[in-house]
Amino acid sequence: MPRILLQDVSVLPASPGTDAEPPPILHPFSLELAGPRTAVIGANGSGKSTLLKLLNGLVLPDTGSVTVDGLDTAHKGAAVRRRVGFVFTDPLSQLVMPTGRDDVELSLRASVPGRAARRHTAEARLASLGLLDLADRSIYDLSGGERQLMALASVLAVEPDILVADEPSTLLDLRNTARLRGIFSSLPQQVIYTTHDLEFAADADRVIVMENGSVVFDGGPQEAIAAYRALALGVR
Numbered sequence: 301m302p303r304i305l306l307q308d309v310s311v312l313p314a315s316p317g318t319d320a321e322p323p324p325i326l327h328p329f330s331l332e333l334a335g336p337r338t339a340v341i342g343a344n345g346s347g348k349s350t351l352l353k354l355l356n357g358l359v360l361p362d363t364g365s366v367t368v369d370g371l372d373t374a375h376k377g378a379a380v381r382r383r384v385g386f387v388f389t390d391p392l393s394q395l396v397m398p399t400g401r402d403d404v405e406l407s408l409r410a411s412v413p414g415r416a417a418r419r420h421t422a423e424a425r426l427a428s429l430g431l432l433d434l435a436d437r438s439i440y441d442l443s444g445g446e447r448q449l450m451a452l453a454s455v456l457a458v459e460p461d462i463l464v465a466d467e468p469s470t471l472l473d474l475r476n477t478a479r480l481r482g483i484f485s486s487l488p489q490q491v492i493y494t495t496h497d498l499e500f501a502a503d504a505d506r507v508i509v510m511e512n513g514s515v516v517f518d519g520g521p522q523e524a525i526a527a528y529r530a531l532a533l534g535v536r
C-alpha cells in the first residue's frame with residue numbers, strides 16, 4: 301500500500317482578517333495513512349474535507365509537510381495528483397464533459413494513447429461499475445446519484461494508487477449506497493473517504509474522528525463510532 305505521511309501539519313484560514321486571530325482550520329497534527337480503507341468522520345465543519353484536500357495538494361499545509369510515497373504535495377503536486385484520485389462531494393464540480401463516456405475518455409487521455417483504445421478502455425471501466433447504460437446521457441440529465449457514481453468512474457478510470465473521496469454517498473439512495481460500499485470494499489487501491497453515514501464508515505479498517513480541527517480518535521470502526529456518538533450526542 302502507498303504511504304501518506306502528514307508531519308506536524310496545520311492549516312490556517314486563508315484570510316486571517318482583523319485583530320482577532322481566527323482559530324486554525326486544522327490544529328497541528330501528525331498522521332500516517334497506509335492501510336487499505338480509512339474513513340474520516342466528525343461534525344460539520346470539523347475539518348474532514350480540509351484533511352482530505354491535504355492528501356493530494358488541493359490544500360497545502362501552513363506548517364509541516366504532507367508526502368505521498370515520499371513526494372511532497374507542496375513541491376510535487378502534479379506527480380502526487382497522478383497517484384491520488386480525488387472525488388469531490390459535488391459531481392458537477394468535477395465532470396467537465398457533456399457525457400460520462402466523454403468524461404472518462406478525457407480522464408484516460410494521458411494514460412491510454414489512441415482514440416479507439418481510449419473508447420474501448422472507457423467502455424470497460426464504465427461497464428465494470430455498471431454505468432454503461434448511462435454513459436451517453438447528458439451529465440445534466442443524470443440524477444444527482446447517477447452523476448456522483450459517474451464522477452467516481454471518471455476518477456477510477458485512470459486507476460490511481462490511492463482514491464480519496466469526500467462524502468461520496470451523499471446523493472445516493474439505499475441501493476446505490478450499497479453498490480458504492482461494494483465497490484469500495486473490493487477496490488485494490490488504498491481508499492480514504494469522509495462520510496456522515498456511520499454504516500459506511502464501519503466498512504473501513506480504520507476510522508479517524510475529527511472535532512474542531514483536531515483528530516480526537518483514531519482506531520477501529522466500532523470504537524471510533526462510539527467515540528463520535530459520545531462526542532456528538534453525549535451517549536455511548
Ligand SMILES: Nc1ncnc2c1ncn2[C@@H]1O[C@H](COP(=O)(O)OP(=O)(O)OP(=O)(O)O)[C@@H](O)[C@H]1O
Pocket residue numbers: 313314315325342343344345346347348349350351
Ligand atoms: N479557505 C478557508 N478559509 C476559511 N475557513 C475555511 C476555509 N476552508 C474551510 N474553512 C472552514 O474550516 C472549517 C472546516 O471545514 P471543512 O470543510 O474541512 O469541514 P468538514 O468537516 O468537511 O465539514 P462538513 O461535514 O460540513 O462537510 C469550517 O468551519 C470551514 O468553514
